[in-house]
Amino acid sequence: LEMDNKMKIYYFPDDFAFGVSTAAYQIEGAWNEGGKGESIWDKYLHEHPKYTKDGSNADIATDSYHKYIEDIEMIKKLGVGYYRTSLSWPRILPDGTDNKINKEGVLYYRTLFKELIKANITPVVTLYHWDMPTIFVDLGGWSNPVSLDYFEDYARTSFRLFGDLVKYWLTVNEPHQHCVSSYGGSTIPGLKSPGVALYLCTHNILLAHARVYRIYHQEFRDEQKGKITLPLDCNWSMPKHNGRPEDQEAAERHLEMHVGMFAHPIYSKTGDYPELVRQRIDNASHEEGFPRSRLPYFTDEQIEALKGSSDFFSLNHYTTYLIRAPSIEDEFEIPSYDHDTGVKVEQDLSWSVPGVSWLSVYAPGLRKMIKWITKKYGNEIPIIVTENGVSDRGQIDDYDRVSYFNEYLYELLLAIHEDGSNVKGYFAWSLMDNFEWDDGYSQKFGLYKVDFNDPKRKRTPKLSAKIFHNIVCTRTVDFNFLKPSPEPQLL
Numbered sequence: 001l002e003m004d005n006k007m008k009i010y011y012f013p014d015d016f017a018f019g020v021s022t023a024a025y026q027i028e029g030a031w032n033e034g035g036k037g038e039s040i041w042d043k044y045l046h047e048h049p050k051y052t053k054d055g056s057n058a059d060i061a062t063d064s065y066h067k068y069i070e071d072i073e074m075i076k077k078l079g080v081g082y083y084r085t086s087l088s089w090p091r092i093l094p095d096g097t098d099n100k101i102n103k104e105g106v107l108y109y110r111t112l113f114k115e116l117i118k119a120n121i122t123p124v125v126t127l128y129h130w131d132m133p134t135i136f137v138d139l140g141g142w143s144n145p146v147s148l149d150y151f152e153d154y155a156r157t158s159f160r161l162f163g164d165l166v167k168y169w170l171t172v173n174e175p176h177q178h179c180v181s182s183y184g185g186s187t188i189p190g191l192k193s194p195g196v197a198l199y200l201c202t203h204n205i206l207l208a209h210a211r212v213y214r215i216y217h218q219e220f221r222d223e224q225k226g227k228i229t230l231p232l233d234c235n236w237s238m239p240k241h242n243g244r245p246e247d248q249e250a251a252e253r254h255l256e257m258h259v260g261m262f263a264h265p266i267y268s269k270t271g272d273y274p275e276l277v278r279q280r281i282d283n284a285s286h287e288e289g290f291p292r293s294r295l296p297y298f299t300d301e302q303i304e305a306l307k308g309s310s311d312f313f314s315l316n317h318y319t320t321y322l323i324r325a326p327s328i329e330d331e332f333e334i335p336s337y338d339h340d341t342g343v344k345v346e347q348d349l350s351w352s353v354p355g356v357s358w359l360s361v362y363a364p365g366l367r368k369m370i371k372w373i374t375k376k377y378g379n380e381i382p383i384i385v386t387e388n389g390v391s392d393r394g395q396i397d398d399y400d401r402v403s404y405f406n407e408y409l410y411e412l413l414l415a416i417h418e419d420g421s422n423v424k425g426y427f428a429w430s431l432m433d434n435f436e437w438d439d440g441y442s443q444k445f446g447l448y449k450v451d452f453n454d455p456k457r458k459r460t461p462k463l464s465a466k467i468f469h470n471i472v473c474t475r476t477v478d479f480n481f482l483k484p485s486p487e488p489q490l491l
C-alpha cells in the first residue's frame with residue numbers, strides 16, 4: 001500500500017462533538033412491555049415471520065429497554081459526549097394519539113435521559129426513526145396528510161415531556177431513504193407506489209418537519225433553549241465516466257433528486273424544491289397522462305415555513321455511488337422515482353465492501369458531499385455527521401471498521417482544516433450491533449458486539465471501540481489504520 005507521505009496531522013477542534021447513534025426499534029426490544037403500543041414493524045414481522053434475512057424480529061433486540069444502564073457504561077467507555085437515539089412513538093402514545101399517554105414509557109425515557117446527563121453524555125433525540133404506530137400506516141402513513149396533525153401532537157407532547165432534558169431534536173430520520181423504501185415498495189409496510197405515494201411521503205414529511213420546527217421555536221425554545229433539525233441521508237454520487245458530460249449530469253441529477261429534494265426547501269435562499277426536481281417530475285407526470293404533477297406543490301406560506309427550518313445540518317453518510325446516464329437497454333418502471341431521476345446507480349468494483357452489499361468504502365466521498373452542500377447552501381449552517389459506519393459479520397477484530405472510521409474521520413479533518421467547512425460533530429453508527437431492518441441481525445454495525453444467542457445479550461467491545469476511544473481522546477486519527485480506497489477509474 002502506498003502511503004501519501006505528504007499527509008498532514010490535523011486535530012479535531014476542542015468544541016468538536018463526538019457521539020454514537022442508535023434508534024428505538026433497533027435496540028429497545030420490550031415490544032409489548034410497559035404499556036407500549038404496536039408499531040408497523042412489530043405488526044408486520046409478527047405476521048410475516050420469515051420476512052427478514054435471518055427470520056428475526058426486534059421483539060427483544062439488544063434489550064436496551066432493560067439494559068440501558070449498561071449501554072450508558074459502554075458509551076462512557078468510548079469517551080464520547082453525545083448519544084443519539086430515538087423515541088418510540090407507540091411507547092409514548094400507545095394508540096398513536098395523545099389522548100392517552102403511557103406513563104411507563106415516559107418514565108423509561110426520562111430515566112434514560114437523566115442517567116445520560118448524570119454521566120456527562122448529552123442526549124440527541126430523533127422523534128421518528130421509522131417505527132410508525134400501526135393505526136396511521138393503515139391510513140396510508142406519510143402519504144396521508146392526516147399524519148401531519150398526529151405527528152404534530154406527538155412532537156408537542158414530546159417537547160413538553162422531555163424538553164427540560166433534551167436540547168437536540170431530530171424530527172424524521174432520513175426521509176429520502178424512508179419514502180423510497182417504505183413507499184416505493186422495497187421494505188415494510190410494502191406500500192408499492194414508487195411514482196405517487198413516494199412523493200406524497202416526501203412532501204408530507206417536509207411539511208411535518210416545518211410545522212414541528214416552528215412549534216418548537218414558537219412554543220418551547222425560549223424556555224428549553226434547544227436546537228432542532230431534519231436528518232438527511234447524504235450518500236455521495238460521482239459520474240461513472242468523468243469524461244462523459246451525460247454521466248456528469250446524471251450524477252448531479254441524482255444528488256438533486258436525493259439530497260436537494262430535501263435540503264433545497266430548507267437551506268437554499270429561494271426555498272421550494274430544486275428547479276430540476278420540479279421540472280423532471282412535472283414533465284414526466286404530464287407525459288404519462290397524469291392530470292397533475294405527482295410531486296405536490298407547496299403554497300407560498302409553506303415555502304416560507306420550510307425555509308430556514310433547521311438549526312444545524314444533520315448529515316447521515318455511508319457510501320459513494322457511481323452514476324451513469326441510462327442507455328436504451330435500461331428499463332425503468334413507469335411511473336417511478338427511478339424513471340423520474342433517469343440514472344443508473346452502480347458501485348466501483350475496486351472498493352471494498354466489508355459487510356452489507358450497498359455499502360462500498362470510499363472515504364473522500366464524505367468530504368466531497370460536504371463541499372457540495374456548502375457550495376449550494378453556504379457555509380454558515382453547522383454540519384453534524386449524525387450517522388456514519390460500516391457493517392461486519394460478527395468478528396471482534398473488526399479491522400475493516402477500524403480503517404473505515406480512520407479514513408472517514410481523516411476526510412472530515414480535511415474538510416475542516418483544508419476546506420474550511422463548518423463541521424461541528426460526528427456520530428458513529430452504531431453503539432452496538434442491533435436490528436438492521438430487513439437484514440435482521442445478519443449485518444452488524446456496532447462498536448460493541450452483541451451476542452443475540454445469549455438471553456442476557458452480552459456486549460463485548462470490538463477492536464473499533466478501542467480505536468474510536470483513542471480517536472476521541474487524542475482528537476486525531478491513527479495513520480497506521482488508514483487504508484485508502486483506490487480513486488475510481490473515471491474514463
Ligand code: PNW
Pocket residue numbers: 023026173174177233235316318358387429436445
Ligand atoms: C440508515 N442505503 O439507513 C438508518 O438511519 C439506520 O437505522 C440504519 O441502521 C443504518 O443506516 C445502516 O443501514 C440506511 O441503502 C439504509 O444507502 C440504507 C441506506 C442508507 C441508510
